[in-house]
Amino acid sequence: MTYVLDRHYTPDHDPIAPTSATLSLIADDRTRPRHRFTGDRGEDFHLDLPRGTVLQDGDRLTDYAASIVVTICAKPEPVYTVTATSPHHLTRLAYHLGNRHVAIEIGQTYLRLQPDPVLRAMLLQLKAQIHEDVLPFSPEVGAYHGQTHGHAHDQTHGHAHDVL
Incomplete structure (x- = not known):
């Protein structure tokens, strides 16, 4: 069974149930919010998180129904x-x-x-x-992490960008 993990919780904001699985990932893999991984006990996980998500050691993920709670571990x-x-x-x-x-x-x-x-x-x-x-390697995420300005274009974009 493949679990689609699309809910992300950090340790300081974690309202979900106790961990039922762990997913150990190296630093580069923790920057891949849309990818398939194998859990520590052989589970099949498909991450479907927002683009730009960087997972940290101790973060937790769950699926829409909260049928599984996965703790992220920084893999040596x-x-x-x-x-x-x-x-x-x-x-x-x-x-x-x-x-x-x-x-x-x-x-x-x-x-x-x-x-x-x-x-x-x-x-x-x-x-x-x-x-x-x-x-385990946990590099700094960066000063601008999570502060992107989206450029999805539609009919109601509403503002122009200066051309330099």
Whole structure:
């Protein structure tokens, strides 16, 4: 049986029943709101969530009838855990990664990113310490997440866009 999961709840707004299944996903898969996945116990799930939805560890999904409640788990995956000699040094490393639009998880004393040999070379040149790990990865979602301006066109669009 395929469950179509189309209701999304975050841990701080969760009115639904206890979990009946789990779905462990790596970070890239948690950005795919319309896709088929296999649950941790072999269940067939089809996500049908709004475009732009990014699932986080602990989020819960259900179908229209609430016949199943699925908890999302951040699945361990290969990552670099980057540390620095000081908070200032860590900030500089984050700046350089941000300039390259790299998805990073920001901790108090570390940065975490998906492995990339070019970024590794850059970070080593900047005197970072890099540890190769297999851990759950939860990168920052972004400042503009969820604040998109839709462009579905119909007869009543109602405003014009400036052309630069």
